[in-house]
Amino acid sequence: MVAPAGPAGDDPLRVVLEHRARGTSRDRGGARPARHVPRARARRHGAGGAGGARADRPVRAREGSALSAPTLAPRFDPGPIEARWQRAWEEHGAFRAPERPTGPTFAMVLPPPNVTGVLTLGHALGDTVMDAFVRQARMRGLATLWVPGVDHAGLATQVEVRRRLAREGVRFESLDREAKREALVRWKEEFEPRILAQIRAGGFSVDWSRYRYTLDAGSVHATRLAFERLYQAGLVYRGERLVNWDPKLRSAVSDLEVEHREEDGELIVARYRWADGGEAGLDVATVRPETIFGDVAVAVHPEDERHRAAIGRTVLVPIVDRPVPVIGDAAVDPAFGAGALKITPRHDLVDREIFLRHPELAEPGEIFDDDARLTGPSVPAEFQGLDRAAARARAIDALAVQGRLVRREPYRHSVARSERSDEVIEPRMSVQWFLRMGPLAAPVIEGVRRGEVRLHPERWSRTFFRWMEGIQDWCLSRQSVWGHPIPAFYCEECGTLAVGPEAPTSCPKCQAVRFRADPDVFDTWFTSWMWPFAALGWPERTGDLAHYYPTQLLVTGRDIMFFWVARMMMAGYWFTGAAPFSDVYFTGMMRDEQGRRMSKHLGNSPDPAALVRERGADTLRFALLFPNPSDEDGAFSTAALDGARNFLTKLWNLVRFAVPQLPPGTPPPAGPPELGSAAPLADRWIVERYRQTVVEVDRSLAAFAPTGATTALHGFLWHDLADRYVEIAKEALSGRLGEPARRSAQATTLFVLERSLRLLHPFAPHVTEELWHALPHDGELLACAAWPSATEPPADPAAIAAMEPVLETIRLLRNVRAEERFPIGLNPRGYVRPGGAEAARVLASERGTITRLVRLSELEILGAGDAPPAHAASRVAPFGECFLERPPTGVGRSDALARERERLAELLAKARARLADPGFIARAPPEVVAEHRRKEAELAGRLATLDRHLEEAAT
RNA sequence: GGGCCGGUAGUCGAGCGGUGAAGAUGCCGCGCUUACAACGCGGAGGUCGGCGGUUCGAAUCCGCCCCGGCCCA
Known part of the structure; x- marks a missing residue:
């Protein structure tokens, strides 16, 4: 394959930087090439009148430019063509949105791809759909803006960097903050140009002069300001909650970043003996025996006859023989296991809820560290430092040795895994920043109900509403160095919290001057949820924001409907008072030939960049x-x-x-x-x-x-x-x-x-x-x-309508030739006998066309009384009959007429059955009845003709 | 466990109350043609997942079931 010449082969980052530089001089009048699209036409398609030639569009000299008309090569070879036109579009600023549009606009943001790696086929699909819409809008004369950008992608990028370092023998966790950040920046600098090159190679008509990055200065400004405003509005809070802890990433992740998968495991039934002695006790089923050290109680259903008497008694947690109470709670499923549930409030959501309903229970100590290894005073020495798998195995052994292992059996159950690292999530108590979502969701729900945002296909709105109405608070903080630092500061003296873009000069409470910055960063979506307006310059009151916001369309896969689309709408309404876009188009998910979802894991996703190189962008797009x-x-x-x-x-x-x-x-x-x-x-x-x-x-x-x-x-x-x-x-x-x-x-x-x-x-x-x-x-x-x-x-x-008999005659006569194996070199005489005046007129006037395309020696139009030559091959059509003279040497025979007769007879029977139904005559619209009458007559006539042809053929 | 979406020729799919159910690909036959064999012409291939209902009329609407997929817990 020949590498395409020109910009596609250049360093795209450099090109982008040039655009940025040029962008600063955008205000110079006339610096931007005119787009020559008259604005008057921007109304609606069709209303603007003439579509084609515009006298007001000057034709420039074409000599020597990329626009010179080339002679077309015999073979379509996309490579050179695509490179040439991508350069021409760019040189002409064809996709540069006007600074001051005066007519209707059409704006979109490109969902910024993650800098995690290269683009996928899913991106290619979305970009292709977007480009179709934006190019049509541009041709309609609208002022179009398509804003490109990339996303730093927080933990997702960290996972990639961590993996690469691991291959080089470096443990990410062993690096200090600065070294981590450097490794991440290096990754970004490496992949950003690749991603931009891919977008360019696809020929997508984005406006590079508006290129943005979710960690650029504008994004920093927007993110900090947004947080401060939400904090001042009382929507942000910091506190210890049960969060989804990813031990591999050593960070909290949001509910949305957790996947639940059915996996094979083992159900362990352990005996919690009565504290007052004996072998007897409660049998408790669990898939996580290693969390036994964090137990604070055993719960049974209060109505469960088997266990009602146990409520209030005390049992001993096996292995450590620590006494805990038996409590009654309706959340316990009596049908599960033996109907008794161990309560580990720091490591299970259901347990946490039960715990909170029972204030008599003491807050337990932590039993896992950041890596999910057992630790803390409640864990026996021989379990200290074990990871969860090892601890589980040892716990089962210990139960067996102790004689408390009642049963173990294979068990298939749902396991929560981190979408980013694939590690099993450890629910864990942790101090994090949260955003109250209820007040943000309400206007969006109303807005979508009012039709301010339309979802396509519309059926997704039900899923959308269900999620919005049950929305949970959003855990905003991530324990990472890759992202926007949370702009919160704590007084070194008294711990007082201050939120704002910069640390305060002195503590409002104790006047101390030393502050500690919050060590965490924001979830990457906390920046991208503002993208439709942040990418246009918000919070600055830029021209782009004034002219192009709200945008018109958002195209994305529905897999990020909640992550991103819903949150963008919330941010849009809250920060700007407007829906960020009026239409959302969800693309499907790409699947491979076996119907499997494409994923890096399966390695079944073709590389779109390679496809573009080998087959061309247009081919891939189409x-x-x-x-x-x-x-x-x-x-x-x-x-x-x-x-x-x-x-x-x-x-x-x-x-x-x-x-x-x-x-x-x-x-x-x-x-x-x-x-x-x-x-x-x-x-x-x-x-x-x-x-x-x-x-x-x-x-x-x-x-x-x-x-x-x-x-x-x-x-x-x-x-x-x-x-x-x-x-x-x-x-x-x-x-x-x-x-x-x-x-x-x-x-x-x-x-x-x-x-x-x-x-x-x-x-x-x-x-x-x-x-x-x-x-x-x-x-x-x-x-x-x-x-x-x-x-x-x-x-x-x-x-x-007029063309119909002509095309049909051609098809039928060709059919005769092929089916009855007329010799190739022979051009037979053809005949048509039209059934009506209109058909007769058209067939006569198009006689030459039919003769030529069927390769007849001649086509004769027969009158109603004229007969074709004996033993002619024939076909019957709605508009009449056609014949082909058989050569004297004879030709093959086909059963086409008989098959056609059968088919027509069936249709006729169906039409007659309809017409015989009094209900049909009485209730169907008259025009439908009339149409069936016409059809019946036509079929009956054709069938009679067909029968005559069959008779003649039989002689 | 709850919900959503789909099931139309071998395969992929359009249609979503009234047309004789598009089209692509694959398959079979034939290739004489003012571009194109990465092509042309002709053909075969379908109880529209199953059962019941609504209706004068169902691939299309409703119910139940079966099968795939997805989302949420």
Whole structure:
């Protein structure tokens, strides 16, 4: 593979830095290349009138620039094309949002990818969807802004760095804070350029001059201010709570960062003997015997007949024989184990809740350290320092030796693991910062109810509401050096807490001047939840914030609906008083060919960067949207890539064919060709099919269903335009049908092709840009050309109806040739007997087309009384009959007629059964009844004709 | 345990109350053509997961069940 030349091969960071530098001079009027999109057109599509040529768009000299029209290579090779156009777009500032837009805007933030590594196929899907929307908006003349950025990704990055250091033999935990931070910065500096290079190689139309990073100065400012405001509003608190502790990361993680998985384990039943002696006692089932040292009680259900008498008695915790009370609590499931639950309040959420309901119980001591090794005064010497697995094994042994092990059995149960490190979570009491979410969630719930934010597909709103309504407080602090330090300071003398961007000069309580900064950092999402406005400059009152906020659309995978989308909405309403975006589009999750979710763990995710290098960005992008659904989980396969490449190659060859058909100096299509009712039918037909495609593409995108758009374009361009229209039009284009026909076909071909490239551009931007420049065109870049109007060619549904018998005749006669094995070199005589005047007229006028495409020697139109030659092969269609003269040597026979008869008979029976139902006649709408009557008559007639053909064939 | 989403030709999927159920890929046959074999033409392949209900009419709406997947506990 040849490495693409130009910017894609450059160091993207340097490019970004250049953009930043240039960005400072943005206010110089005219420094930014004009985008040449008249604002008046920004209203709605279609309303703006003319779609194509704009007199107000100057055509610059093309000599020597990247914009010069290249001759198309025989073969579609995406690499060089993509590099060239990416550079051209950038040089023209095509994606640079105006500083002071005056018309409607369309803004999005790119969900900032983590600097953990390289981008995944999931990113590629989201970026592809976003680019489709933003490019369409740009072509519609809206002032568009797509803000790129990357996320420092807190603990996720730390996990990667820790892993890499471990491979080098360095234990992350052994480093001091500064060394840790350096290692993390090194990682970021290494991966950020790679990620940016990938975004660039994909051709995504982001505005690099607005590039942001979640740890840059602006983010620091925004994060600190946000925390201070929330603290002052009384929404932030610090306290000791049971948190999800990740012993590997040595940090708390939020509920959302915990995955629950079914895993095989072991259920241990241990006997807690009565304190007053004897072998008898309560049998307690547990999967965590190593936490026995933290037990403060044994709980039974108060209504449980077996155990009611035990409440109030005392049992001995095995191994250590420490006495604890038996308590009654309704949370105990009497059906689980023997109905008795050991209570370890510092290491289990349910236990904690039970504990809090029983104030008589003493607060237990801690039994685990930060690494989840046993420690503390309640742990016997031989267990000190053991990790959980070792401690569990030893505890089971100890129980057995003591004779307290009643039973052990295999047990499958749900295990909580840290999403980041995959380590088993240890619920643990810890002092952390929390954010009260209830007050933040309320306006969001109302806002979504009022329709201020719409979710697509809409069905996700139920899941969204359920989570929002049961929202839990958010643990904001992380025990890490990678992230924004929590701006909280403690007086060295009296411990008084001060929250603010800087440490106070003196303690408000004791006037001491020495302060200790909080050692923790924020959860990475505490910065990204403000991204839609923080990335636009908040809290500064920047122009971008004024012009482009709230944004219009957010596209992301629904796996981060709660992590990110919901929280962004909360931050948006709370900090800015507005929803941060009006529409949210959730993409599905990418799956592999076996339907498995793609993950690093399985190693089944192809590297999108490699795919772009090998197959091209357009190919990958089209493969992601066609034919895969984008809002359901879609399987990704090489077959999809091949399909996309084949389609783009088809398009390539289509334009390669069309260009030489146009006379030199052909001007760009100013509008649809002049096609009166006397115009060639095929020209009218393809223009109408094009118009229908515009409608379908618009409809699909407006409905947030980009797959519908690619499906419509694929079908139209390949099957209607290339396979049918061009084949038909070749005769006219040759000039053999005369100059008017030729000019009509030329104008039609050029118009439909040029406009189709515009329609396809949001989905395959590079190749369409390349092909567009090979055609007569108006304007410098397709990326900035006007979006086609669905009203520009007037609707002409009659053309579709008229074309039907022609296309069907061609298909049926070809079918006869193939099925009955007519010799290849033989061009037989064909006959059609139209069933009506309209069909007769159309078939007569299109006789040449049919003759040519079926390769007949001649096509004869038979009157009602005319007979075809004896032993002609035949087919029966709704509009009439068609025949092919068999050669004297004879040909093969097919049972096509008999099969068709059977099929029609079934349809007729169904239609008749319907019409025989009095309920149907009485209740169905009249037009439906009429349609069935028409169908019945048509089928009956056709069946009779078919029977006659079968009889003749039998003789 | 609770909830959500899906089940349409071998495979992937569109359609989501009234059309004879798109399309892609794979398969079979044939390749003579003013671009394209990464292609053209023709063809075969479906009780729309199962059962019941609502309706004049169900792939489409409702209920139950089965199977996949996801989320929450």
